[in-house]
Amino acid sequence: MIIKNSDYAVSAVREDQYPKDNLPEIALAGRSNVGKSSLINTLLKRKNLARTSSQPGKTQTLNFYIVNEEFYLVDVPGYGYAKVSQKQREAFGEMIQDYLETRPNLKGLIILVDARHEPTKDDIAMYDYAQYLNLPILVVCTKMDKIKKSQVNKVLSNLKKHLDLSYENVSVLTFSSVSKLHVKELGDWIEKHLED
Numbered sequence: 001m002i003i004k005n006s007d008y009a010v011s012a013v014r015e016d017q018y019p020k021d022n023l024p025e026i027a028l029a030g031r032s033n034v035g036k037s038s039l040i041n042t043l044l045k046r047k048n049l050a051r052t053s054s055q056p057g058k059t060q061t062l063n064f065y066i067v068n069e070e071f072y073l074v075d076v077p078g079y080g081y082a083k084v085s086q087k088q089r090e091a092f093g094e095m096i097q098d099y100l101e102t103r104p105n106l107k108g109l110i111i112l113v114d115a116r117h118e119p120t121k122d123d124i125a126m127y128d129y130a131q132y133l134n135l136p137i138l139v140v141c142t143k144m145d146k147i148k149k150s151q152v153n154k155v156l157s158n159l160k161k162h163l164d165l166s167y168e169n170v171s172v173l174t175f176s177s178v179s180k181l182h183v184k185e186l187g188d189w190i191e192k193h194l195e196d
């Protein structure tokens, strides 16, 4: 996929705020600090379109980015952030569920996991939930530049230990916003699923 242009479009917490132009959407979900904003910026070749920060848990809305005037990338708030109240967490959960379960424009879900750690309980829950939604899933292992060559297989076997990757609708990609590993493949997966 060639990225010609991209822009922030809108933030939403409920359905009547979602874009109304009926373009396909690809959502990105992951634990806070997993590298989601960095991945969006890297893919779109933008420095600061999605906010990156080492302070997790900032984004609390669904953020829609329009790409090539053709589709939306939807940044889903990071989960597993301990410092929000139970009430806030339930509200995020509902917002995310409403979007993922009812949005006909949604064509695929990218789940980010940090290559440096085994998938967490939250990662596993997100993955199982995505399977239940029956969406095409791309599992992206972020921050691969931090992994020694000799440990790459270990990252993938850890992933397989916790997530059943044998489903037909699941692909896996290693990725780094620092080394730009597999940026093209990420774009290709998105492009492939926009039409489905």
Ligand code: GDP
Pocket (backbone or CB within 6 Å): 030, 031, 032, 033, 034, 035, 036, 037, 038, 039, 051, 052, 053, 054, 056, 057, 078, 142, 143, 144, 145, 146, 175, 176, 177, 178, 179
């Ligand atoms: P988000 O909370 O998921 O949006 O995560 P961010 O994109 O803000 O990244 C969280 C932290 O991880 C920041 O300090 C980033 O610089 C760092 N980070 C993100 N992607 C990578 C990567 O590919 N490699 C390395 N080494 N660090 C990364």
